[in-house]
Amino acid sequence: MLTINIQAQATEKVGIIEENGEVKEFVVDRPGWEDQVGNIYQAQVSKIEKGLQAAFVDFGASRPGFLLKKELPESRKNSERKLENMLTQGQRLFVQVQKAAYGDKGAKLTANLTLPGISVIYMPFGGYVAVSKKIAEPQRSEWREKLGSILNQEEGIIIRTSAAQTDFVWVAEELNRLRQQWKEISGKAVSAKTPSCIFEDRLIPNRLLRSFEPDKVDRVVMDSADLVRKVRQDYPALAGKTEWKKDLIKELPYSVNQLFEHAIRRRVKLHKGVELYIDQTEALTAIDVNSASFTGRNSKQHTAVKANRLAAEEIARQLRLRNIAGIIIVDFINMDREEDRSDLIHYFRQHLAGDPIRTEIYGFTKLGLLEMTRKRESYSLSHLLVDNSNSGMALSASTLVYMLERDLYEASYGGAEAIVVVASYELIELFSQLLSLPELSAKLSYTLYTVTDNSLRGYQIGFAGSQEQAEVYLDGKAAESIDKHF
Known part of the structure; x- marks a missing residue:
């Protein structure tokens, strides 16, 4: 039995994959993190390397991306044509991140854009129809003929294995949704600056849900009712398997924070x-x-x-x-x-x-x-979670802030009127910077205090209980070390 659990209430989204009750994988979608795979950018050619038949492209990242000649739609039409006859320095173009930057290497880019769905992958400039090798004949030929007949000359699609579990009408509807999505993306680019991101393919829920064939998934459980509605709308094949559990955190075999600590x-x-x-x-x-x-x-x-x-x-x-x-x-x-x-x-x-x-x-x-x-498709979990300036394997301050936020959500199920968090000044400051406190306050029904203690590297939930008892607890602390956040 395969279950996809998604914690989406907190700022940092986490997906946990369970197979027969055992955690097999978990993925983390952290705001501002450099995982740009699948994102589409309006970019600009910064340099052409004739010897490599490649271009360096400014797409807004700290390092330019790398674009090979074969990753241009024009190259597919005429592979003998030189890159310098297809692109010029300063030229604007759409690119998509294929592989994230790693170490001192920039991201690997493609101009053969794709918009993935559950059953098909739409390519605005693809120009061909491909069918998963896992679909046997005569179905392969039928899918190629039916869907190929509704494409214009420039468009292309890849028909995924999961298409075999559904019918032509449903797949055609998904194709039309992806076409409409591309129309909106390309329309947005008209007024967008260069370079800029014009389409963001979020890891959670989009890339996570697409990485599994719908018929192999038994349940999708989320702690956000809004996200459940969106997933049911965007992924009809998973609609009947998707459910909302506000207190999902209490049903998992391990908390996310425990998984983080085990993973490093x-x-x-x-x-x-x-x-x-x-x-x-x-x-x-x-x-x-x-x-x-x-x-x-x-x-x-x-x-x-x-x-x-x-x-x-x-x-x-x-x-x-x-x-x-x-x-x-x-x-x-x-x-x-x-x-x-x-x-x-x-x-x-x-x-x-x-x-x-x-x-x-x-x-x-x-x-x-x-x-x-x-195969390296993204950064390792330790790269995300750990303080890489430290020779050890200590959790970074950002990781600790997001862990604290999850603990605050979990504490809300205990019925406390007030929570007191004890942490260093640095961590409390970062807490205020990384999180939207008004939004957090609207979701949590208690009063939150922090007490500064610079001897701590992490944090502690110093007190959880009634407002009256919290005030007694705080009476023993130096007034200048106490802050009330909401």
């Missing part, structure tokens, strides 16, 4: 004494399997095989949970037999199969280390 821990403890140590660097991720206290009763070799299987299963889970990508090196417990190593790789691949992001296992090196990669 270096040490992961498994059954019977097996442990993982996960170290992420700019170049690669190293995972060490430790079995010092493994409680196996069999031979040393058999014990190593069992411990490695436990580790492989959990590593597959952690890669998806933490969104670890790039080069990954795993130091499994040494196994002498080639047969055991091959069996472990096969077992590992079985557990990686459920990951929607492509992984590749290359095998064991001469030193006994397993080499693998996971």
Whole structure:
């Protein structure tokens, strides 16, 4: 059973994917974060590199994006034509972010724009019809013929696997909705400045919901009634599976804040004494399997095989949970037999199969280390959550503010008249900057006080209860350290 839980009341939106009651993945949509994948921009060519047959494009980010010749619709029509004959420096154009900026590399851009739906992907300048390879004949030809007949010469579509679960009328309606959406986007661009974002493809709910085939989803549960109405309207295939639970936070197997804390821990403890140590660097991720206290009763070799299987299963889970990508090196417990190593790789691949992001296992090196990669589609979770200026794995101040906001929402279910938060001056100031306090006040029914304590790096809920008791609690604090926020 697959359930998509979406916490959307708070400023930072979080999606939690459960399969049979186990958390498999969670995604975070933080305001101002540099995840621009899917966004469409009115941009300007800043430089043309003839040797690379590529252009650097100013789309409003801190670094220019990179646009290859093959990512231009004109290149598809005539692949022999040079880039410098298609674009000029200073030219304006529409671009879409394909891959987020990473490290010192700018975002990867395309001018082959796409507007994804549940059953079709609409391409305003596509010029072709493609059908998912998972749809068998004669359905493939039928879909291509029917939908191709209602496109103009410039338009294109990709018919997704989920189209096979519905009918032509519904898919045609979705196509028309996407066409109308493009009409509105391109109309907005007329008065927009250059560079500027003219379409924002939010991770939550849009990209998250589209990443699953509707027939594979059993429930979509949200804590926002407004978002439920919007999802039912925008995603009819999920309408009957979408429900509102105001106190969703109380029904989850783990709170979002607990998941955050687990996701940055270096040490992961498994059954019977097996442990993982996960170290992420700019170049690669190293995972060490430790079995010092493994409680196996069999031979040393058999014990190593069992411990490695436990580790492989959990590593597959952690890669998806933490969104670890790039080069990954795993130091499994040494196994002498080639047969055991091959069996472990096969077992590992079985557990990686459920990951929607492509992984590749290359095998064991001469030193006994397993080499693998996971496609990088966005930043890892630790990059978002952790203070990257710190050599440790401490949560950043921004992360702590959004965690505090979620705790304040959770506290509202306890019936308190007043809440007192104790935190550093820096965190209290950031709290006021990152959050809309009038909006928060309208949603929470209690009085919120903060007390400054610069000895704390994080925060504490110092008191939750009646207004009268809160005043007694605050009497023992220095007056200059107390603030009433609402």
